[in-house]
Amino acid sequence: MIPDTETQEQPQSQADIVAALSSYDLPEIRRFQQETPAPVLSHIPGGGGLPFFGQMFALLKDLHGWLDREHAKHGPVFKQKSPIGEIVFLLGPEANELVLRNEDRMFSNFLAWDITFRGLFDNNLLERDFADHKQKRRILQAAFKREAIEGHLELMSPVLRAGIEALPSGNTVRTKDFLKGLLLDTGAKVFLGTEIGADAAKLNRAFEAIVAGTTDFFKREAIWFSPYAKGVRGNRTISEFIFGEIEARRTAPGRDIFTQFCQLTDDDGRLFSPAEIRDHILFLLFAAHDTTTSTLCSTLYALAANPEWQEELRAEVAGLDKEDLTLDDLEQLVKTGWTIKEALRMYPPLAIMPRHALVEFEFGGHHFPQNTPVAISSLFTHYMAQYWSEPTRFDPLRFAPERGEDKQNFYQYIPFGGGAHKCLGLHFAEVQGKTFLYHLLRQYRVGRDDGMARYRYNNVPLTFPTDGLPLTFTRLAGR
Numbered sequence: 503m504i505p506d507t508e509t510q511e512q513p514q515s516q517a518d519i520v521a522a523l524s525s526y527d528l529p530e531i532r533r534f535q536q537e538t539p540a541p542v543l544s545h546i547p548g549g550g551g552l553p554f555f556g557q558m559f560a561l562l563k564d565l566h567g568w569l570d571r572e573h574a575k576h577g578p579v580f581k582q583k584s585p586i587g588e589i590v591f592l593l594g595p596e597a598n599e600l601v602l603r604n605e606d607r608m609f610s611n612f613l614a615w616d617i618t619f620r621g622l623f624d625n626n627l628l629e630r631d632f633a634d635h636k637q638k639r640r641i642l643q644a645a646f647k648r649e650a651i652e653g654h655l656e657l658m659s660p661v662l663r664a665g666i667e668a669l670p671s672g673n674t675v676r677t678k679d680f681l682k683g684l685l686l687d688t689g690a691k692v693f694l695g696t697e698i699g700a701d702a703a704k705l706n707r708a709f710e711a712i713v714a715g716t717t718d719f720f721k722r723e724a725i726w727f728s729p730y731a732k733g734v735r736g737n738r739t740i741s742e743f744i745f746g747e748i749e750a751r752r753t754a755p756g757r758d759i760f761t762q763f764c765q766l767t768d769d770d771g772r773l774f775s776p777a778e779i780r781d782h783i784l785f786l787l788f789a790a791h792d793t794t795t796s797t798l799c800s801t802l803y804a805l806a807a808n809p810e811w812q813e814e815l816r817a818e819v820a821g822l823d824k825e826d827l828t829l830d831d832l833e834q835l836v837k838t839g840w841t842i843k844e845a846l847r848m849y850p851p852l853a854i855m856p857r858h859a860l861v862e863f864e865f866g867g868h869h870f871p872q873n874t875p876v877a878i879s880s881l882f883t884h885y886m887a888q889y890w891s892e893p894t895r896f897d898p899l900r901f902a903p904e905r906g907e908d909k910q911n912f913y914q915y916i917p918f919g920g921g922a923h924k925c926l927g928l929h930f931a932e933v934q935g936k937t938f939l940y941h942l943l944r945q946y947r948v949g950r951d952d953g954m955a956r957y958r959y960n961n962v963p964l965t966f967p968t969d970g971l972p973l974t975f976t977r978l979a980g981r
């Protein structure tokens with residue numbers, strides 16, 4: 503029988519999938535995902551361990567140690583088995599450059615990140631590719647220009663100050679919980695433009711459920727008690743809240759990001775649809791919240807463990823004796839900036855970044871077939887002895903211009919990623935981090951709880967303390 507060529511689906515060429523990704527043609531992208539066989543990676547070293555899980559448990563427990571061990575055994579290229587298939591790790595600045603610069607559109611973000619975000623953070627900027635990504639990013643960037651961040655600072659500063667003033671003096675505080683709560687309140691104000699009042703607890707729970715759903719490998723909504731199903735329900739709860747507010751925000755004044763998104767237009771003067779606003783806001787809350795919580799956890803640990811640096815920073819903030827700071831004021835907090843950078847070097851919140859190869863390519867003497875899933879690691883690069891002196895030592899001065907240790911290779915320091923997808927919120931994050939430390943260090947001395955010998959944390963899915971980070975906050979005399 504002669505096949506009906508009119509209706510029969512043709513296999514997609516590489517050019518077809520790039521075109522589908524460039525125009526965010528979801529049905530075509532999904533077809534490609536379903537029809538693409540897994541690449542053959544038998545010639546790539548590594549990959550031992552348990553059936554199905556490979557070495558996933560070792561990786562989850564101690565990513566840094568695992569990367570070091572695999573690197574010592576195999577060099578900068580090795581594979582790892584996981585329940586979602588094999589993935590190849592490419593380590594070092596050259597690998598970071600290849601993947602993040604992404605010349606010739608060799609790597610896709612969608613095909614790498616979709617497995618994490620599907621049904622929870624759909625249509626987000628990080629998973630857009632090429633022309634489609636460029637167009638969306640240009641529009642969203644308007645909400646992160648200097649004047650916009652000046653507005654965000656005015657909104658966040660009083661919330662941070664009030665939260666810090668309420669810290670009980672002398673008691674041990676589970677700092678991760680404290681920071682998570684405080685940054686959610688700050689996020690509600692800056693991102694949503696509201697205190698979310700009576701709905702706060704419900705919305706927080708819904709948001710936490712969506713985030714937890716991202717780490718569920720199986721993503722089965724029918725299993726109603728699974729983290730994924732709870733996450734999908736959380737998404738519906740927050741969607742209802744956002745949709746209920748959009749009409750009023752289209753014309754209302756407001757410096758918060760939600761109101762800005764309701765009024766942003768594309769090149770043709772078209773406003774974002776309600777679903778687009780929901781998708782972008784939800785993803786920004788996600789992209790901003792855990793990453794900044796993680797950064798402040800590690801910064802506070804580092805300051806508690808290095809009291810001499812804490813005093814340096816306290817002297818710096820004392821030089822600006824004001825209630826609330828402007829962006830110009832924050833620029834004077836130079837050592838505070840190096841300290842945050844050093845915390846991000848040692849404890850990058852996103853320690854691994856995944857991509858999916860759209861073409862075959864060579865790296866480190868190996869040949870990789872089309873459709874190879876790859877991962878690069880900020881964490882590994884941030885400790886490479888050829889770029890960093892005494893990499894395990896907390897030493898913010900390595901970022902001082904006279905030392906400029908971070909400047910030897912453009913891709914050796916990548917806490918915010920790089921290339922087209924470099925973090926959109928990096929200035930926002932710096933402003934929030936400095937403002938927080940300004941208010942905190944003027945009033946409190948931070949110390950380690952007596953029982954705390956070292957920083958206990960893991961790096962997957964994001965870098966977080968595993969013991970809640972027990973620190974003490976003691977009010978300074980006269981404050």
Ligand code: HEM
Pocket residue numbers: 627628629639786789790791793794797850851852855856916917918919920922923924925926927928930931
């Ligand atoms: C210290 C805190 C933060 C860190 C370490 C961080 C890290 C990152 C990294 C590594 C990426 C790139 C991921 C990849 O290429 O696979 C990224 C992307 C992104 N981040 Fe951040 N982030 C932080 C804070 C924020 C904040 C506060 C916001 C929003 C206000 C934000 C919004 C975004 C967005 C929208 C993207 C996607 C950009 C794109 O695809 O074009 N991030 N972030």
